[in-house]
Amino acid sequence: MSADRVPLAVVGAGPAGLAATAAAAAAGVPVLLLDPAARPGGQYHRREPRAFGARDPHALSPSGRDWHARAERLLADPLVTHRAGATVWAAQHRGDGVLLATDDAAGEVVADAVVLATGAHERVLPFPGWTLPGVLTVGGAQALLKGQGVLPGRAVVVAGAGPLLLPVSAALARAGAGLVAVCDAGDPRRWLAGGPRGLPPAKLAEGASAVATLARHGLAVRPRTAAVRARGDGRVEEVELARLDARWRVVPGSERWVAADALATSHGFVPDLGLALALGCRLAGGPTPSAPPAVAVDAYQATGVAGVWAAGEVTGIGGADVAAHEGTTAGLAAARAVGGAVADDALEAAAAHRRADRAFLTALGAVLDVPDGWVGWMAPETVVCRCEEVPLGRIDDAIAHRGARDVRSVKLTTRCGMGRCQGRMCGANVAGVVAARTGAPAPDAAALERRPVLAPVPLGRLGGA
Ligand SMILES: Cc1cc2nc3c(=O)[nH]c(=O)nc-3n(C[C@H](O)[C@H](O)[C@H](O)COP(=O)(O)OP(=O)(O)OC[C@H]3O[C@@H](n4cnc5c(N)ncnc54)[C@H](O)[C@@H]3O)c2cc1C
Structure with a gap:
């Protein structure tokens, strides 16, 4: 079977991949966008299937309303081909381009340039009982809610670490889940590691709104507290919460069992590196010693492998806005490499956005730090x-x-x-x-x-x- 040829392929239709697609198409370059989901959005802008016929499709994720309108307009651009339901399962760098093998009917494609925007997945720390039915990831609880309109349980513990806890707990509370406890293994003061100016006002407002929602439901986030055991007959019935010290070791005597029929737990994110590694991209360490490695890129998101750029969480955890900034830069740089009309100042302006994100990334790096005390759970x-x-x-x-x-x-x-x-x-x-x-x-x-x-x-x- 001979593979189709395209000037630019973007792998991943989350905030980074969509921004890269938009930037490259605006420069006049035809783009092939590959993603396993039926609809674009990635993790942050996940949507329920069209077949649900929801009366207000954005009721469960109001922040995505504008984003999805823009995405629909972009996918209608004749320069953009969106192959939904396509996972890239192998990749190879060849003399004449990058070969991507996909699991949909179209099969293979060779691209002159590729932007990898494969995102990240959640990290879940193991503890006794974490494999019981009823224990799911925080993102899994969110995906059930946003993608299916389903609650994970009626008495839910949310316990983990990182920025996902707050919005997901607030969304669960708004949707009518009985929240038993919301616990963060870390210390909220970590957010100030880059100084208060490191936090974008929109993120501060989002956090404050989630805290207020929880307060209306009589809840506050418990700092330095974790779910360290779960037990039940065939599914989770009780969760043991414990106070932690700075290294996340259990403070003896602080353990307490609470009744619950669901436990949503995760402890940050891990970049999805498989594709980048298959293409020989170099990795770099994260902002803290415990941070998982990510794809190393230069100021224009180039990986150092000819014809391969990377953007979004695959290059380090930074959130949806940072991912979109990086996607724009990568899309412009890749488009220019294949003959697109990209002015120097447009590329420089995109790269400057990323530099401006640095203080936020420092704060986020501290928030995502996972000390090693969890091994003792x-x-x-x-x-x-x-x-x-x-x-x-x-x-x-x-x-x-x-x-x-x-x-x-x-x-x-x-x-x-x-x-x-x-x-x-x-x-x-x-x-x-x-x-x-x-x-x-x-x-x-x-x-x-x-x-x-x-x-x-x-x-x-x-x-x-
Ligand atoms: C479970 C989860 C929930 C989150 N919820 C929130 C939230 O509520 N609020 C918030 O601010 N941030 C949230 N985040 C973080 C946010 O999703 C990211 O900051 C943002 O989505 C990063 O954008 P991205 O484009 O880099 O990656 P993503 O949005 O993750 O998009 C990557 C896309 O690449 C696709 N992909 C991966 N591998 C392949 C492959 N081999 N072939 C084809 N396609 C592939 C994936 O399916 C995905 O659609 C969440 C993250 C996760 C993992």
Whole structure:
């Protein structure tokens, strides 16, 4: 099968990918936009399926109203081809461009230039009971609500860390979920790490509105508190909350069980690096030692690999607005490389936006820091890799008795990261355990992300590739 050829392919239709598409199309370059979802939006602007026929489609995510109107206009541009339902499952750099293999009927495409805007996924720290039905990620609770109009439960604990806790708790409260507790393992003062001026006014207003919504429902966020165990007969019925010290170790005697039928939990984000690694992109460490690695880019979002730019959370966690700024820069730079009409000052103005985001990124970096005390929440039988059901005890045994000193050797010894998710869920946590046990930082935190096949594909598709 010979692959189609396009000047520019954008992978990911979230805020970064859409901004890149808009910038490149405005420069007169035809763009192929690839994303697995039926509708554009990525994580932040997720929408319910059209078939639901919702009377007020934005009732559950009012902030997306303008964004979706702009997205619809962009997708109607004759220069833009949106291939919905297309996951890129393999990528290869060839002499004549970048080959992207997709799992939809169209199959393969070769692009002169590619913008990677594959985003990030949530990180969930393991604890006893985290695999029980009724325990889901904070983003999962949000996706149920925004994408399906469904509540995760009637008595919900939201416990984790990072900026997602507040808007999701507030949305759950507004939608009628009975919130039992909202707990943040970190300290809210972390937000001030970059100075108060680091926080954009729109984010401050969003946070204040969420706090006010929770207050109307009689709730306040409990700082330095975590869900450290869950238990129940076949599904979650009780959650143990505990106070934490600065390193996130449980303060002895502070534990308390609360009744709940759902627990939404996550602890920050991990950039989705598979595609970038397949194309040979270099990685850079995050703003704090515990931050997961991200794709290294220059001021114009170039990765250093010919024809490959990256934007959005795949280059580091910065939120939807920063992702859009980066997407615009990447779209303009990539468009110029394939002959698009891009003026110098337009490119410089886009790159300047990103520089202006730096104070916010410093604050966010501090908020997303995950100290290593969480390793002590687990028991030897706590599953760390869910796909291959590898418990902590087996990882400890590999480190203590079988010579495994890094993530890759732990993987080869225990099979963690070898299952369906290919290390997306457990990679950062296995790296955290290795770092905690060996005392060394985990330089190979992305080791589980290096793989030739990036997503599950039917065997027939592999044969045809
Ligand atoms: C679960 C979750 C919930 C969030 N909720 C909020 C919120 O309520 N408020 C807030 O301010 N921020 C939220 N964020 C953060 C926010 O989503 C990001 O800041 C923003 O969406 C980043 O934009 P992006 O374009 O980089 O990535 P994303 O929006 O994540 O978009 C990436 C897109 O790339 C696609 N993709 C990935 N791999 C491939 C592939 N191989 N082939 C094809 N397509 C691919 C993904 O399916 C996705 O559609 C959330 C993040 C997550 C993970």
